[in-house]
Amino acid sequence: MATPIGQTEKWTAVDLAESFGPIPLARIRTNPPPGQASEQDVIAIHDHEDRLCELVDGVLVEKTVGAYESYLAILLARHLGNFVEAQRLGIVLGSDGMMRLAPGLVRIPDVSFISFDRLPNRQVPRDAIAKLAPDLAVEIISKGNTRQEMDRKLRDYFAGGVRLVWYVYPTERAVRIYTAAERSATIREPESLDGGDVVPGFILPLGALFAEPEPKRG
Numbered sequence: 001m002a003t004p005i006g007q008t009e010k011w012t013a014v015d016l017a018e019s020f021g022p023i024p025l026a027r028i029r030t031n032p033p034p035g036q037a038s039e040q041d042v043i044a045i046h047d048h049e050d051r052l053c054e055l056v057d058g059v060l061v062e063k064t065v066g067a068y069e070s071y072l073a074i075l076l077a078r079h080l081g082n083f084v085e086a087q088r089l090g091i092v093l094g095s096d097g098m099m100r101l102a103p104g105l106v107r108i109p110d111v112s113f114i115s116f117d118r119l120p121n122r123q124v125p126r127d128a129i130a131k132l133a134p135d136l137a138v139e140i141i142s143k144g145n146t147r148q149e150m151d152r153k154l155r156d157y158f159a160g161g162v163r164l165v166w167y168v169y170p171t172e173r174a175v176r177i178y179t180a181a182e183r184s185a186t187i188r189e190p191e192s193l194d195g196g197d198v199v200p201g202f203i204l205p206l207g208a209l210f211a212e213p214e215p216k217r218g
Contacts, residue, residue, distance in 0.1 A: 011035040021146030029060035055106035064144035073110040090115040098129045101160030111138035133161035164198040173210045
């Protein structure tokens, strides 16, 4: 992997390829130049272009999602959010939930759970970028994601204090569950997602997550 570059230096195409893999170049913002972006750029792009960019070592990386991935994220957020609200465990954020895991590092899970213990004053954050790490981070993997990108994101999550990560693979109808960056297990139908110690009591069969919606009959 390339040596991390400071925000005062520009990245070359080689640096980007070594850090993010064969990522579509359209996902790398060039204004400001890679290596010189800041959190204010993340906020400005969100506010003025309605686009989501993560900030990694001064590089703006645009989030990618398709219609099906968006559907799965909302469906999972609804199941998780209903449970969390009923049990009064905390809050669930959707795909706009920007989080500062470390100085100069902004990540945006597709779905995230934050326990009350992590919420300042036990209230929903009002800042554009929440200065906290979620207990659970969920990523719906799309074709535009590279292995290098997702491996780096996984390390960032756990280094920042995330306790549980779910990588959802729609084409495989599977979920890889991480309890540490180097400790994981993959589940498939008819198995179920289990919140474990992070979201105690939460269970969602993968059949319910990946099932096609059915229209009302009669």
